[in-house]
Amino acid sequence: xxxxxxxxxxxxxxxxxxxxxxxxxxxxxxxxxxxxxxxxxxxxxxxxxxxxxxxxxxxxxxxxxxxxxxxxxxxxxxxxxxxxxxxxxxxxxxxxxxxxxxxxxxxxxxxxxxxxxxxxxxxxxxxxxxxxxxxxxxxxxxxxxxxxxxxxxxxxxxxxxxxxxxxxxxxxxxxxxxxxxxxxxxxxxxxxxxxxxxxxxxxxxxxxxxxxxxxxxx
Amino acid sequence: xxxxxxxxxxxxxxxxxxxxxxxxxxxxxxxxxxxxxxxxxxxxxxxxxxxxxxxxxxxxxxxxxxxxxxxxxxxxxxxxxxxxxxxxxxxxxxxxxxxxxxxxxxxxxxxxxxxxxxxxxxxxxxxxxxxxxxxxxxxxxxxxxxxxxxxxxxxxxxxxxxxxxxxxxxxxxxxxxxxxxxxxxxxxxxxxxxxxxxxxxxxxxxxxxxxxxxxxxxxxxxxxxxxxxxxxxxxxxxxxx
Numbered sequence: 460x461x462x463x464x465x466x467x468x469x470x471x472x473x474x475x476x477x478x479x480x481x482x483x484x485x486x487x488x489x490x491x492x493x494x495x496x497x498x499x500x501x502x503x504x505x506x507x508x509x510x511x512x513x514x515x516x517x518x519x520x521x522x523x524x525x526x527x528x529x530x531x532x533x534x535x536x537x538x539x540x541x542x543x544x545x546x547x548x549x550x551x552x553x554x555x556x557x558x559x560x561x562x563x564x565x566x567x568x569x570x571x572x573x574x575x576x577x578x579x580x581x582x583x584x585x586x587x588x589x590x591x592x593x594x595x596x597x598x599x600x601x602x603x604x605x606x607x608x609x610x611x612x613x614x615x616x617x618x619x620x621x622x623x624x625x626x627x628x629x630x631x632x633x634x635x636x637x638x639x640x641x642x643x644x645x646x647x648x649x650x651x652x653x654x655x656x657x658x659x660x661x662x663x664x665x666x667x668x669x670x671x672x673x674x675x676x677x
Numbered sequence: 678x679x680x681x682x683x684x685x686x687x688x689x690x691x692x693x694x695x696x697x698x699x700x701x702x703x704x705x706x707x708x709x710x711x712x713x714x715x716x717x718x719x720x721x722x723x724x725x726x727x728x729x730x731x732x733x734x735x736x737x738x739x740x741x742x743x744x745x746x747x748x749x750x751x752x753x754x755x756x757x758x759x760x761x762x763x764x765x766x767x768x769x770x771x772x773x774x775x776x777x778x779x780x781x782x783x784x785x786x787x788x789x790x791x792x793x794x795x796x797x798x799x800x801x802x803x804x805x806x807x808x809x810x811x812x813x814x815x816x817x818x819x820x821x822x823x824x825x826x827x828x829x830x831x832x833x834x835x836x837x838x839x840x841x842x843x844x845x846x847x848x849x850x851x852x853x854x855x856x857x858x859x860x861x862x863x864x865x866x867x868x869x870x871x872x873x874x875x876x877x878x879x880x881x882x883x884x885x886x887x888x889x890x891x892x893x894x895x896x897x898x899x900x901x902x903x904x905x906x907x908x909x910x911x912x913x914x915x916x917x918x
Contacts, residue, residue, distance in 0.1 A: 462801035466790070473789040534783025538840075541760050541779045542802045677724070677763045 460548055463539075467556035477525055481518035481561045482568060488514040489572040500577045507576035508586070508637035514572070515565045515590055515633075516597060516626055522561050523601040524618050526553050527609040527672070536609070540676055550668035554595075554602040554661075562594030578641065585640025589650060593633040596657040599664045600625045606668035610675045628656050711738045713776065713879045714759070714848050719768035720903065721751060721758040727766060728754045730903040734896055736848065736879045741870060741893040744883040750898055752883035753782070756850045759881065778846035780854060784837035788826025792817055792836055795825050800843040811842035814869045815862075830857040838866060842873075849873065849880040855888070863888070 471478040492510050496502055530536040539549050569590050570583050578586065604622035608614035632653040639646035712735050719732040728751040736742050744752045757763045759770060760779035786795050796808045796817075812818055815835040820828065825836060834857050841849055849870070855863050867888045870880055874890075882888070 462798055466787070466794075466798050469794075470787055470789060532783075533787070534781055534785040535787070537757075537760075537762060537779065537781055537783070538785045538799070539802070540762060541777065542799075542844075543775055543804065544802060677722075 460544060460552055463544065463549065463552045464556055467553065468559060471556065471560040477522050478560050479564075481521050482564045484521055485514045485518040485565055485568060486572065488517065490575055492576060503577040504579055504641070507573065507578040508582065508641055509634045510576060511569055511572060511578070511586060512589075512593075512630055512634040512637065515562075515569065515594060516630055518565055519557075519561055519594065519597040519601060520619060520622065520626075522557065523605050523622065524608070524615040526557055526602055526605040528605070528614070531609045531675075536672070537676065540672065546669035546672055547665045550602055550606060550672065551661075551665040553605075554598045554665065554668075557602060558595050558598035562590075562598055565594060566590045578637075579643075581643055582637055582641035585646050585650070586637045589633045589636040589646075589653060592650060592657055593629050593653045596629045596653075596660045597626060599657075599660040600629075603664040603668045603671065606671040606675070609672065629653065632656065712736070713738050713740075713772065714881070715769075715771040716759070717769045717771070719755075719758065719770065720766035721754045721763065722766050723751075723754045723757075723763070727903040729898065729901045730766075732768070732898070732901045736881060738847070738877045738879055739874050741874055741880045741882065741890050743888070743890075743893050743895045744881060744898055745885075745895055746883075746898040746902075750902055752898060753852050755898060756852045756881065756883060757781070759850045772848060776846055777848045777850055778841050778844040779850045779852075780837060780841055781852045782856070784833045785840070786825040786833055786836060789824060791822050791824055792828070793821040795836060796839060796843060799840045803844045803846075805843045805845055808839075808843055811839040814842055814872070815839040815865060831859055831862060834858055835862060835865075838869070842869070847878045849878065849882070851880065851882045851884075853883055853885075855884060855886055 489511060492506075493503060496506065527536060530539065540546055566587060569586050573583055573586055601618075601622055604618050604625070607621060608618045611617060632649045635649040636646045636653060639649060714736040716732055716734050720730040721728050721732070732755065734742060744755065746752050754763065756779065758765050760777050762779070787798075790798070793808070793812075796811060800806060800808050800811075812821065815838055817832075817836060817839060820832065825833060828836065834854075838854055841851075855866060858866060863886070867890060870882070870888065870890060873880065
């Protein structure tokens with residue numbers, strides 16, 4: 460299992476691995492927003508929580524179809540499925556590797572982009588906290604979607620359609636956490652809900668992803 | 678697929694099967710040896726279509742079984758079913774759990790990893806820590822540090838076959854293993870299979886060339902090709918056979 464995680468991280472950072480793609484997208488997306496809605500700080504401070512969460516969500520979405528597709532194309536997925544590793548474990552490790560290469564850098568970059576969008580001071584802690592708690596759910600849900608669509612040529616669009624509705628609860632509670640933090644009211648309740656969603660996806664979706672993989676490998 | 682029933686019979690890995698009466702297509706001497714793979718009345722499907730039915734054979738330790746049949750007969754489907762990737766429609770595959778090492782058409786290599794990294798990854802997955810035997814068997818020493826993406830097709834195939842040695846599993850299920858290998862490397866591969874058989878392993882190999890394995894049996898799967906299931910299949914008519 461550790462070997463698979465290290466291999467996936469290794470592949471992600473090497474040439475053509477796609478590491479940094481989501482990060483660059485997040486950076487460009489958030490820095491383009493002031494050009495689109497105008498530089499009024501009053502407007503930006505209101506929409507910043509939602510914009511930052513949306514940006515993180517789309518950045519995650521970008522790299523989802525790589526989770527299983529590359530392994531499927533070169534035959535590694537067949538070999539992993541016949542290896543001693545349980546397929547549920549493979550799915551969980553894939554989600555973890557996706558989070559480390561996509562979610563974690565987003566968490567680290569978000570405060571910088573918060574500055575660009577004039578996010579109020581007290582909200583920064585909630586921004587980092589909510590992204591750290593919420594992005595694992597994005598990776599877990601995305602891994603499930605990737606497992607459902609593996610083997611479909613250019614399945615990226617279908618994957619987005621499947622996954623985006625499932626991202627809604629995470630987006631609502633994530634953005635709400637930051638917005639309440641920005642308004643200076645207690646944001647613990649939405650953060651706890653967010654944590655609940657993340658834990659539920661982590662507990663169940665690797666099994667669902669493994670079941671979907673088994674069907675798609677037939 | 679290892680059925681639950683089979684798992685119960687062989688709860689520990691590497692437990693070999695009980696001797697059983699041999700089947701019509703099995704070798705006469707097989708009943709005296711340990712069976713590593715017994716296939717009974719197997720029906721295989723690819724997608725929704727049934728491809729093979731009534732497949733019966735057995736492979737004992739030290740045996741090699743060569744699968745023959747025209748393109749599209751179902752050799753790949755049979756091997757994928759044996760490997761557990763596709764559940765059988767009916768029948769049983771009796772084998773010890775985690776006995777089967779599968780190698781398909783695709784090499785399963787990562788282009789941006791070196792030869793040594795690719796091999797070490799699979800060694801780690803299968804709980805082995807030494808790749809030197811596999812490297813020597815397929816003469817990979819000269820390009821251990823090169824990226825797999827820079828190798829020729831034949832070199833990739835050798836690397837992919839070397840993976841079989843690090844799995845340390847007794848039953849090899851190989852689908853066209855000699856594709857893009859030159860004559861010298863086909864001989865090298867045949868030697869690796871022989872060493873595997875001599876070490877108590879066995880192999881089921883779908884191939885169109887003569888590997889020169891002494892004592893290998895050949896199974897033509899053409900008689901097992903299933904009749905078309907769909908009644909409205911326009912090509913299901915006898916005239917098209």
